[in-house]
Amino acid sequence: MDGIVKVWNVKKQLCLNTFEMHEEKIWAMDFAEDFQTSSIMMLTGGSDSKVKLWQDSTVEEETRIKDEKMNLLAEEQKLSKFMRDNDLVQAALLAFKLNKLRDFFHAMNRLVCGKLVPPRAHIPGLMLPGVAN
Numbered sequence: 003m004d005g006i007v008k009v010w011n012v013k014k015q016l017c018l019n020t021f022e023m024h025e026e027k028i029w030a031m032d033f034a035e036d037f038q039t040s041s042i043m044m045l046t047g048g049s050d051s052k053v054k055l056w057q058d059s060t061v062e063e064e065t066r067i068k069d070e071k072m073n074l075l076a077e078e079q080k081l082s083k084f085m086r087d088n089d090l091v092q093a094a095l096l097a098f099k100l101n102k103l104r105d106f107f108h109a110m111n112r113l114v115c116g117k118l119v120p121p122r123a124h125i126p127g128l129m130l131p132g133v134a135n
Contacts, residue, residue: 005048007031007056021056024048074100081105088112 005024026049084093097106
């Protein structure tokens with residue numbers, strides 16, 4: 003495979019990323035620290051007569067993924083609280099937003115068929131039998 007750089011986690015024996023930026027074989031590679039940003043830069047040179055400068059964004063990517071997981075966990079906890087507190091309209095809306103179809107079904111089922119039908123349940127665009135919008 004010509005022109006490919008693979009980034010590996012040697013400890014886990016896992017390929018983290020594959021970059022295909024050169025059109026021909028890569029013959030040179032070096033690393034340097036960017037002292038302004040304290041990040042590691044990688045330089046590659048190939049038979050295509052191009053030199054590419056790469057910036058390591060692993061930390062930023064890991065932080066972004068961790069933040070997304072924490073936000074999802076917080077939203078799932080909020081959904082559980084809505085279900086526990088019988089705030090079924092909010093539970094249904096949040097379940098739909100999170101693509102939690104089972105929770106959406108349970109919230110809607112309890113709203114429509116259950117004993118707990120709030121007097122002013124309003125979900126925009128959804129008509130519930132026996133509930134005035």
